[in-house]
Amino acid sequence: MATRADVAKMAGVSESTVSYALNGKRSISQETRDRVLEAVKKLDYKPHFAAGLLAGAKSKSIALSFGDVGISSGALEYVNGAESAATENGYHLVLWPSGDEAINEINNLVKSGLLAGALLMETKLDDKRVEVLVREKIPFAMIGRVADNRRLNYTDRDFEAAAETGIAYLETLGHKEIAYINTARGRGVSELSVDVRFHETVVAVANAHGMNAYEILAENNPAAGRKAMTEILEKLPFVTAVVGLSDVSTIGLLSAATEFGVRIPDELSILSLSTPTTQITLSWPPLTTVSVPADLMGRDAVIALIDELEGRSTKPHQQLYGGELEIRGTTTAPRTREIQRT
Amino acid sequence: MATRADVAKMAGVSESTVSYALNGKRSISQETRDRVLEAVKKLDYKPHFAAGLLAGAKSKSIALSFGDVGISSGALEYVNGAESAATENGYHLVLWPSGDEAINEINNLVKSGLLAGALLMETKLDDKRVEVLVREKIPFAMIGRVADNRRLNYTDRDFEAAAETGIAYLETLGHKEIAYINTARGRGVSELSVDVRFHETVVAVANAHGMNAYEILAENNPAAGRKAMTEILEKLPFVTAVVGLSDVSTIGLLSAATEFGVRIPDELSILSLSTPTTQITLSWPPLTTVSVPADLMGRDAVIALIDELEGRSTKPHQQLYGGELEIRGTTTAPRTREIQRT
DNA sequence: GTGAAAGCGCTAACAA
DNA sequence: TTGTTAGCGCTTTCAC
Numbered sequence: 001m002a003t004r005a006d007v008a009k010m011a012g013v014s015e016s017t018v019s020y021a022l023n024g025k026r027s028i029s030q031e032t033r034d035r036v037l038e039a040v041k042k043l044d045y046k047p048h049f050a051a052g053l054l055a056g057a058k059s060k061s062i063a064l065s066f067g068d069v070g071i072s073s074g075a076l077e078y079v080n081g082a083e084s085a086a087t088e089n090g091y092h093l094v095l096w097p098s099g100d101e102a103i104n105e106i107n108n109l110v111k112s113g114l115l116a117g118a119l120l121m122e123t124k125l126d127d128k129r130v131e132v133l134v135r136e137k138i139p140f141a142m143i144g145r146v147a148d149n150r151r152l153n154y155t156d157r158d159f160e161a162a163a164e165t166g167i168a169y170l171e172t173l174g175h176k177e178i179a180y181i182n183t184a185r186g187r188g189v190s191e192l193s194v195d196v197r198f199h200e201t202v203v204a205v206a207n208a209h210g211m212n213a214y215e216i217l218a219e220n221n222p223a224a225g226r227k228a229m230t231e232i233l234e235k236l237p238f239v240t241a242v243v244g245l246s247d248v249s250t251i252g253l254l255s256a257a258t259e260f261g262v263r264i265p266d267e268l269s270i271l272s273l274s275t276p277t278t279q280i281t282l283s284w285p286p287l288t289t290v291s292v293p294a295d296l297m298g299r300d301a302v303i304a305l306i307d308e309l310e311g312r313s314t315k316p317h318q319q320l321y322g323g324e325l326e327i328r329g330t331t332t333a334p335r336t337r338e339i340q341r342t
Numbered sequence: 343m344a345t346r347a348d349v350a351k352m353a354g355v356s357e358s359t360v361s362y363a364l365n366g367k368r369s370i371s372q373e374t375r376d377r378v379l380e381a382v383k384k385l386d387y388k389p390h391f392a393a394g395l396l397a398g399a400k401s402k403s404i405a406l407s408f409g410d411v412g413i414s415s416g417a418l419e420y421v422n423g424a425e426s427a428a429t430e431n432g433y434h435l436v437l438w439p440s441g442d443e444a445i446n447e448i449n450n451l452v453k454s455g456l457l458a459g460a461l462l463m464e465t466k467l468d469d470k471r472v473e474v475l476v477r478e479k480i481p482f483a484m485i486g487r488v489a490d491n492r493r494l495n496y497t498d499r500d501f502e503a504a505a506e507t508g509i510a511y512l513e514t515l516g517h518k519e520i521a522y523i524n525t526a527r528g529r530g531v532s533e534l535s536v537d538v539r540f541h542e543t544v545v546a547v548a549n550a551h552g553m554n555a556y557e558i559l560a561e562n563n564p565a566a567g568r569k570a571m572t573e574i575l576e577k578l579p580f581v582t583a584v585v586g587l588s589d590v591s592t593i594g595l596l597s598a599a600t601e602f603g604v605r606i607p608d609e610l611s612i613l614s615l616s617t618p619t620t621q622i623t624l625s626w627p628p629l630t631t632v633s634v635p636a637d638l639m640g641r642d643a644v645i646a647l648i649d650e651l652e653g654r655s656t657k658p659h660q661q662l663y664g665g666e667l668e669i670r671g672t673t674t675a676p677r678t679r680e681i682q683r684t
Numbered sequence: 685g686t687g688a689a690a691g692c693g694c695t696a697a698c699a700a
Numbered sequence: 701t702t703g704t705t706a707g708c709g710c711t712t713t714c715a716c
Binding site for chain 1: 685687693694
């Protein structure tokens, strides 16, 4: 491989001139630049990034820290949005599963110059990663929020707005008694910030609208959604609508309704507040949702981080996305008779 | 940050001794090692990877090259499998969208020492990435295959085995006339190797079993699956079973059947040969499938690549996975009357 | 506008 | 078993 020295020799200039011709960090005559560029092309010169890193150039790699059980299907849209924004800006995303030592490794690699910063997904209210990154002064941005977000970059959903949009719509339809499915949390099971925040918000908003909201806990998988449907039939036969706060479990709930012979939406309305667009049309009827602009949010978070890395931001970037009501096939006016399994 | 020189001074040894104490590339007395390790701990020394790379150490980063429209939900399981195997072996995956310049960039970064090799997903029969990587002698492994796989590492599905398993099962049930849904290809639309290979295989296997197989082309999304269902009702009302070769379109087909009032499986059997496990239970009834061990395949491909990177492999790693018949709710004996929309 | 040169922190060949 | 040392290719300061 040709080095910068080879280029310098061929172009008849010094090595530093080659660098500056390439990165534009100081002015250079058009003629000299042309000569350098020609030599670069002739020699098929490619810069050696590791050398640059050692000499002080900044890395263009960002660690993408996701949950420790892999990237979930719900998280995928965020990842794809983040990835495309990163690529457009000349950065790359490095997959990084969460874990106690993983975050220390990120710290090491940033200090080593190999990584520029980190993008955190699936944040918990009390997220250890944040502690470490703040202490070590590693630049990072979050998709989601923690308990105390002062001076932190985050891109999150606007839960108040989403709940308000969805519940106001159910009120319009005439629903009074609703159930909502949330991920099991507290009790040491999970403290994903999204679960806690949504829980609090939905109850408050429903009450404000004069509705009664009953919580059902379910892990975020289809089987748990099925169990939730069973629970509704057994314990809450009077509810006329169900609001899903997680993505996959809501689809499981819908399938289970079909299985149990509960006609959707005539006998029960289902509204999802968190289903990614790619999953909405996977079931029948297609889910009515308050949309999650996951792609945009992923992009937004990455761009916030890059702005910080490149010194363009002065204050933390904190952005909330509400999402829009998308009426599809799972909602209608409440039934008048009691629901039952057939 | 403390450097290797600081550690050497504190431990009272030379700098190279510190390196060897850390990487074990030459023998060292227990006493010396202990002293070095103690200094490392006291100084909180972290190796500077970029420096190591420049000096000749090998990178532990692998480019994960996926389709240019982002990671598809079907590809996610492969990614997660690959990621966990990489992490277990001390490697990391760098997200890399396909594209003409992208593959050149991988080439540059491998030459720069920043990347060790590449893992290719969503391979096409005539894949440009392979051309470049072979020419530049970049180590890589594929999930999928190209037309000529001599001397290449690949991990792929065993299409013959999968088709045989699925179609033999349909024969057992008594089906004679079947449709199969494949991604539109040829005609410049797509040349994903999986589409072409599956097409050829399914026809051959069906014929061998004395069945007639009719192809329906559909992009791999729910809406196209719905259209495929329409097409079956209109043009192939005599078929009693449908085999889906793609993942998402098959689920769309199933939803559409429910929508159109076609009772599954009584009026039409549906068998999927490619649906990832996470999507199977998203619809009702749950799909009967020939399973795709995507997680295993992702792991297998990464490990093959790492073996090559670390000089442990002498010949190309070529591995096929058949998958097992998993009977769920979408298949049964053929109906006797003609199918129709209600 | 351009050049010279001093590192960056590590690896590994060579020497002892 | 351990030490010495010459780079790896680039960035950047300082001088012209």
